Amino acid sequence: MAETPHLYLIDGSGYIFRAYHALPPMTRPDGTPVGAVFGFSNMLFKLIQDLADGEKPSHLAVIFDAARKTFRSEIYPEYKAHRPPAPEDLVPQFSIIRDAVKAFGVPAIEMEGYEADDIIATYAKQAADKGFKVTIVSSDKDLMQLVNEQVTMFDSMKNKRIDYTGVVEKFGVGPDRVVDVQSLCGDSVDNVPGVPGIGIKTAAQLITEYGDLDTLLERAGEIKQPKRRETLLENADKARMSRELVRLVNDAPVPFGLDDLTVREPEPGPLLAFIDEQSFRSLKVKVQHHYAGFLDDSPTVDPVSEAVTVEKATYSCITEMADLEAWIVRIMAAGQVTVDTETTSLDVMQADLVGISLSIVPGEACYIPVGHTGDGDGMFAERPHQLDKAEVLKRLKPVLEDPSILKIGQNLKYDISIFARQGIDVAPIDDTMLMSYALESGLHGHGMDELSGLHLDHTPISFKDVAGTGKSQVTFDKVTLEKATDYAAEDADITGRLWRILKPRLASEQVMGVYERLERPLVPVLSAMEREGIRVDVPALKSLSNEFAASIQKLDEEIQKLAGRPFNVQSPKQLGEILFEDMGLKGGKKSSKTGAWGTGADVLEALAAEGHTLPEKVLEYRQFAKLKSTYTDSLVNDVNPETGRIHTSYHLASTTTGRLSSNDPNLQNIPIRSEEGRKIRRAFIAEKGCKLLSADYSQIELRILAHIADIPALKKAFADGIDIHAMTASEVFGTPIEGMDPMVRRQAKAINFGIIYGISAFGLARQLGIERSDAQKYIEAYFERFPGIRAYMDNTIAAAKESGYVTTLFGRKCHIAALRDKNPMHRAFGERAAINAPIQGTAADVIRRAMIRMPQALVDAGLTDVKMLLQVHDELVFEAPEARVDAAIPVIRTVMEGAAAPAIELSVPLDVDVGSGDNWEEAH
DNA sequence: TAAGTCACG
DNA sequence: GACGTACGTGACTTAT
Numbered sequence: 001m002a003e004t005p006h007l008y009l010i011d012g013s014g015y016i017f018r019a020y021h022a023l024p025p026m027t028r029p030d031g032t033p034v035g036a037v038f039g040f041s042n043m044l045f046k047l048i049q050d051l052a053d054g055e056k057p058s059h060l061a062v063i064f065d066a067a068r069k070t071f072r073s074e075i076y077p078e079y080k081a082h083r084p085p086a087p088e089d090l091v092p093q094f095s096i097i098r099d100a101v102k103a104f105g106v107p108a109i110e111m112e113g114y115e116a117d118d119i120i121a122t123y124a125k126q127a128a129d130k131g132f133k134v135t136i137v138s139s140d141k142d143l144m145q146l147v148n149e150q151v152t153m154f155d156s157m158k159n160k161r162i163d164y165t166g167v168v169e170k171f172g173v174g175p176d177r178v179v180d181v182q183s184l185c186g187d188s189v190d191n192v193p194g195v196p197g198i199g200i201k202t203a204a205q206l207i208t209e210y211g212d213l214d215t216l217l218e219r220a221g222e223i224k225q226p227k228r229r230e231t232l233l234e235n236a237d238k239a240r241m242s243r244e245l246v247r248l249v250n251d252a253p254v255p256f257g258l259d260d261l262t263v264r265e266p267e268p269g270p271l272l273a274f275i276d277e278q279s280f281r282s283l284k285v286k287v288q289h290h291y292a293g294f295l296d297d298s299p300t301v302d303p304v305s306e307a308v309t310v311e312k313a314t315y316s317c318i319t320e321m322a323d324l325e326a327w328i329v330r331i332m333a334a335g336q337v338t339v340d341t342e343t344t345s346l347d348v349m350q351a352d353l354v355g356i357s358l359s360i361v362p363g364e365a366c367y368i369p370v371g372h373t374g375d376g377d378g379m380f381a382e383r384p385h386q387l388d389k390a391e392v393l394k395r396l397k398p399v400l401e402d403p404s405i406l407k408i409g410q411n412l413k414y415d416i417s418i419f420a421r422q423g424i425d426v427a428p429i430d431d432t433m434l435m436s437y438a439l440e441s442g443l444h445g446h447g448m449d450e451l452s453g454l455h456l457d458h459t460p461i462s463f464k465d466v467a468g469t470g471k472s473q474v475t476f477d478k479v480t481l482e483k484a485t486d487y488a489a490e491d492a493d494i495t496g497r498l499w500r501i502l503k504p505r506l507a508s509e510q511v512m513g514v515y516e517r518l519e520r521p522l523v524p525v526l527s528a529m530e531r532e533g534i535r536v537d538v539p540a541l542k543s544l545s546n547e548f549a550a551s552i553q554k555l556d557e558e559i560q561k562l563a564g565r566p567f568n569v570q571s572p573k574q575l576g577e578i579l580f581e582d583m584g585l586k587g588g589k590k591s592s593k594t595g596a597w598g599t600g601a602d603v604l605e606a607l608a609a610e611g612h613t614l615p616e617k618v619l620e621y622r623q624f625a626k627l628k629s630t631y632t633d634s635l636v637n638d639v640n641p642e643t644g645r646i647h648t649s650y651h652l653a654s655t656t657t658g659r660l661s662s663n664d665p666n667l668q669n670i671p672i673r674s675e676e677g678r679k680i681r682r683a684f685i686a687e688k689g690c691k692l693l694s695a696d697y698s699q700i701e702l703r704i705l706a707h708i709a710d711i712p713a714l715k716k717a718f719a720d721g722i723d724i725h726a727m728t729a730s731e732v733f734g735t736p737i738e739g740m741d742p743m744v745r746r747q748a749k750a751i752n753f754g755i756i757y758g759i760s761a762f763g764l765a766r767q768l769g770i771e772r773s774d775a776q777k778y779i780e781a782y783f784e785r786f787p788g789i790r791a792y793m794d795n796t797i798a799a800a801k802e803s804g805y806v807t808t809l810f811g812r813k814c815h816i817a818a819l820r821d822k823n824p825m826h827r828a829f830g831e832r833a834a835i836n837a838p839i840q841g842t843a844a845d846v847i848r849r850a851m852i853r854m855p856q857a858l859v860d861a862g863l864t865d866v867k868m869l870l871q872v873h874d875e876l877v878f879e880a881p882e883a884r885v886d887a888a889i890p891v892i893r894t895v896m897e898g899a900a901a902p903a904i905e906l907s908v909p910l911d912v913d914v915g916s917g918d919n920w921e922e923a924h
Numbered sequence: 925t926a927a928g929t930c931a932c933g
Numbered sequence: 934g935a936c937g938t939a940c941g942t943g944a945c946t947t948a949t
Contacts, residue, residue, distance in 0.1 A: 591927090634945085668942075670932070671932080
């Protein structure tokens, strides 16, 4: 059975004026004004898109007014006579808008002598008579008389449908009596006289009481209120004439039949040609996406060779809505915008939005202050005039979320988090910091100031210049608008310039894939993790602090006593003097750089092994002092007062290998190796009714080494699930795996780690506390058993020296500057880094891929309440309602174990251990 | 701000 | 022949 045909009639004239007035002027390159054309085209296209998503129209037409003279001016010359002529810059746009409608493949209909409303009424009647459904796309109240069971109106700006109820809300009567009401109350806009002194409410009341206009006028004498009775009797003719003006003609001799309005797909060629002619870039992208399923959200970069220098750029401060609207129109036309936010804090979870800067082309940027408070107490400076924050965000939200508008930024994760807290999902994005990182990790930092100096030869205004430094530093909301504009707008300008320089290099330097697949998509994932945070048991941490404090005090007393004189145990300098001068212990070494005695844990352990008590106590002291100051004391202060959880910040571009780093606080180095330390890990707990889930890759780096260096024996061991360290021991030392001495296995484990780090006999000897010559023998034995390893190392170093960088399996480049250093020691360091980087970096890439896929995989499995909280290099930590734990585990494992595919088919399996518990320690 | 130390993978 | 040396991070403390 065929669906009911559905005719959509679009009130073109209404659309035009709304487009014109909603948007500030814009012109195309030849100077023709096209603001209304742009707005109209966008509205029309949006409507077509929305319709395609929901109720599909079978028939569609856009209706226009032909000329100002109609039969109504014959009846009443004053009809619509007070309307000012169309604005000068709108006039040339009328015909272009008709072309736009045709380009979209929609009939554009107009008739001499009739208003658009009459044509709409005529088609609505014809269609309704044939049993169609009809939707009139307009918010014009004059059309409300047409509403009935088959005919409704749709206000596309407010996205609101107007049916019988909607009409009653507006006029107080049903659609069939709207004409009567309008005849009485008139319409000042159209200059319909009506009856003086009667408005909508009175009119509706009268019509409801008397049934219709004719009855009312006949029985006007019965009206009790004398004044109302008089005016009605006096103006009966005016009311009847008004009815003629207001009542729509529904039998106009329309030029097309209903069949001619059947919906058809537009010809993409002419449509795109039309859009090109108007230079509507963002619309072009949307249209391409809609009609061809093709979306290029990364517009090609315009070469801006003529760009003005940063010094001569023009930066404006936006404090009026009209100026913001103008920027928004330009952003829509450009299809890209550089965005930067200014806030009161570097901590995204504590920061309040103070202002937003935007830039579209180099040399021009604006700053929109929304949260400046002057000096705060109003004593010296008042709160400066600025736009309302909620209003600004409301207007920017559609732009920031528009899939056809690219948002460019420097370290956008921060801004994304700020906007996310305001309910805005910024996408799609490009991040200049990540571009620089993909191109040149290891060569330099990727902060904006550094990149600006490097690529633009320009030192941006420093934050200190505007906010001061040290004790007198103020938050950004206290900065004057002038200073804030100079600083913030420049940041957006510079970021936009960097984008134009870095973006084209991604493809030409073969790191586009890394940027697109490993960097860009991770940004929203990390933003969500950071905002989620993790719960900690504050009382437990406080109690641990006290416990540690007591131990520290006791140890301090013992140490002072043993030393024979008071000194600061925390001072390595003083400790060295006590140990190696006062006490005259041997085995001390002064560092070559500073001449200070070494007092590291390895030194103290050696002394303790000789039977000295003081160094042993110092080791204990240091352990407690470390745990207290770095963890139990400070983590308590890191609990966010609003969320009650700890929110770390992940840095995406700080390592040379592609690993993330975590700071403020660092949650990637929470203790686990010592029993005392594990108590701290137990204080990381799940929310009530939830469990923490920990999933970690088992020996991922050794597995990757086995794959990259192509070592059959190692690969087979992993495939068979054999204990890899025991296997190494049996190969190197010739001892059987069964019943192996744990010490032997430990040595083999150290060798395996050594291999990954770019082994040296010295390093291995020191690690194991054995003779260097013995370490050398082990290494030689290892290389002999697995000859591919040495070949891999030699080849890697040779290639790295040639190019200056090494690459991971996924194409990430890790530049190693030290390789070309003239200092041989530095070069040796570079060689070891070159051996390690592809292994560590590939593992980092693998877990990045897992993290990028994880949120969708959880959603697809219906596990929307399972949250990914932390990443610790080879481990992901989740929080899940108890009832979801069993369902979450296989999803997490599948994503992580399959993370290399399909880009890389690893010749070793990836193994993931998953555990759960009430706290992080238990989850391991 | 640098150096030393130590927490993690 | 001497020199220093396992890879990658961040935070805290003392000393300058």
